Amino acid sequence: MTVEPLPLQKLPPDLDCNRLPKHVAVIMDGNGRWANSKGRPRIMGHQKGVDTLKNLLYCCRDWGVSALTAYAFSTENWGRPSEEVAFLMTLFERVLRRELQEMMSENVRIRFVGNLGKLPNSLQSEIAKAMEDTENNSGIQFTVATNYGGREEIVQACKAIAHKVQLNDISITDINEDLFEQHLYTQGLQNPDLLIRTSGEMRISNFLLWQMAYAEIYVTETLWPDFNRDEFHQALSNYQKRDRRFGKVNDSK
Ligand code: IPE
Ligand code: IPE
Ligand code: MG
Numbered sequence: 415m416t417v418e419p420l421p422l423q424k425l426p427p428d429l430d431c432n433r434l435p436k437h438v439a440v441i442m443d444g445n446g447r448w449a450n451s452k453g454r455p456r457i458m459g460h461q462k463g464v465d466t467l468k469n470l471l472y473c474c475r476d477w478g479v480s481a482l483t484a485y486a487f488s489t490e491n492w493g494r495p496s497e498e499v500a501f502l503m504t505l506f507e508r509v510l511r512r513e514l515q516e517m518m519s520e521n522v523r524i525r526f527v528g529n530l531g532k533l534p535n536s537l538q539s540e541i542a543k544a545m546e547d548t549e550n551n552s553g554i555q556f557t558v559a560t561n562y563g564g565r566e567e568i569v570q571a572c573k574a575i576a577h578k579v580q581l582n583d584i585s586i587t588d589i590n591e592d593l594f595e596q597h598l599y600t601q602g603l604q605n606p607d608l609l610i611r612t613s614g615e616m617r618i619s620n621f622l623l624w625q626m627a628y629a630e631i632y633v634t635e636t637l638w639p640d641f642n643r644d645e646f647h648q649a650l651s652n653y654q655k656r657d658r659r660f661g662k663v664n665d666s667k
Contacts, residue, residue: 425477426647433654435607437481438474439629441621442467444613444637451637457501462639464509471522471556473643477650481555483606485621489529489563503534506560510540514547521553527599528562529570557603564623571597600625608653610646612638630656 425431445459452458467484474482487502517524524544533541541560574597578584584593595601605625609618614635618626632649634641657664 423473423476423643429477429647429650430654431478434478434650435630435653436479437483437604437606437608438479439483439485439606439609439622439626440470441485441609441611441619442638442641443611443615443619445639447613448637448639456498457505459637459639460502460505464505466639466641468513469642470646471554472520473646475520475522475554479554481557481603481606483527483557483559483600483603483622485559485562485619487528487560487562488620489561489566490620492561503537507534507537507540510537510544514540514544517544517548517556518551521551522548523551523553523555524548525555525557525603526560527557527567528560529566530561532561555603557600559621562599563620564618565620567599568624595624598624605629608632608649610634610649612636612641628658628660630658 425434442463445463446456447459448462449456449459470484471482486506491502492499526541526545530538530541571594575584575589575594579586579589600622603625605627606622606629609621609626609629609631611618611631611633614633616633618631622629630653632652634645634649636645
């Protein structure tokens with residue numbers, strides 16, 4: 415990766431530091447189209463997309479966003495050509511190995527969510543090491559959704575809860591939203607306030623179905639490899655104009 419951690423950059427003055435999203439989730443879409451538009455193979459887009467993600471992570475850290483979650487590989491992405499899937503798995507592993515030391519020195523807490531047991535063993539080992547090494551860091555919480563599907567996550571939570579009922583560890587009346595959340599991959603992580611999707615698609619593609627119930631959604635036409643600090647600034651300005659009612663009536667209106 416070519417991106418060096420930039421020196422701390424201040425929050426743009428037009429943004430209100432008290433009204434920032436605490437947790438930003440991002441669907442990093444458009445890598446293939448970005449590469450194709452330059453006459454290059456799709457994998458070049460994925461490679462460039464890693465730099466974009468790293469820049470966004472440091473930007474969140476600099477501007478005071480405390481959690482960033484990125485959708486790296488969906489349960490449906492296995493249906494892509496096998497060479498592309500293999501490239502992505504190797505890329506994840508390579509990037510993790512190369513970046514871990516820097517993430518440690520930058521105090522980043524890394525977590526992976528998804529059905530991780532289905533990933534290649536060598537990638538699983540890198541993931542386990544990254545999560546273990548960074549678990550006591552106190553900086554930004556960086557979550558990477560890999561082999562993640564919202565429906566799969568909900569089904570595995572149902573199974574885990576049903577199993578506890580079967581063992582008489584809990585009773586059916588103990589099941590509520592809090593208990594359910596404790597069985598999701600994202601257990602302990604606050605729900606996202608803002609979802610950003612690049613490349614113009616108006617869908618959530620099986621990402622964080624439960625957690626996104628009240629997220630503000632921002633879609634930009636920009637393709638993921640071109641998403642930069644200015645684009646993020648625009649997304650945050652747009653977010654700060656939203657009226658988050660959570661189903662209630664705003665008294666001042
Ligand atoms: C997102 O970019 C990256 C992954 C899904 C891994 P795409 O690969 O979906 O790029 P487009 O949408 O085909 O342009
Ligand atoms: C969503 O992008 C998954 C990731 C970004 C990892 P896709 O490109 O897979 O989504 P669809 O196919 O456009 O819905
Ligand atoms: Mg796509």
